[in-house]
Amino acid sequence: MSAPVLELVPARATWAHVESGFHVASRAGEFLGYVEQWRDGSFLAFDGRSTPVGRYDTLKEAQRAVLSVPTTPPPDARTRRVTRTLRRAAVVSGVVAGGLALTAGAVAPYL
Numbered sequence: 159m160s161a162p163v164l165e166l167v168p169a170r171a172t173w174a175h176v177e178s179g180f181h182v183a184s185r186a187g188e189f190l191g192y193v194e195q196w197r198d199g200s201f202l203a204f205d206g207r208s209t210p211v212g213r214y215d216t217l218k219e220a221q222r223a224v225l226s227v228p229t230t231p232p233p234d235a236r237t238r239r240v241t242r243t244l245r246r247a248a249v250v251s252g253v254v255a256g257g258l259a260l261t262a263g264a265v266a267p268y269l
Contacts, residue, residue: 171225181217183224191224193217 169186176182179195191205196213201220203211205227214220233241 173221181221183221188229190229191227193220193224 171183171185171190174182174184181193183190183192189206191203191211192208194202194204195217196202201214201217203214203220203223205211205224206229211223211227212220214223
């Protein structure tokens with residue numbers, strides 16, 4: 159007896175018409191970008207970080223442009239570990255600085 163094979167099919171992008179001239183794209187809960195219509199009738203496409211992708215004549219062209227921008231891959235284990243270490247160092251530095259500030263404030267009247 160063999161195990162069932164799961165085939166992972168990427169989720170399709172969903173476009174939400176938020177308000178007149180403003181469309182937002184998402185895929186499986188991930189924000190992909192948006193398209194905004196300008197007064198001149200053109201459409202400006204933006205990626206998931208609100209960086210302009212381009213100006214297009216039609217909504218469909220702008221939507222295609224948003225979906226063609228590669229999404230950033232999740233950070234690897236090393237990057238997460240370094241980030242976690244740097245955050246801890248920042249917290250310790252803040253605690254030390256706060257302690258020194260409190261000590262300086264307590265000692266100042268006696269100087």
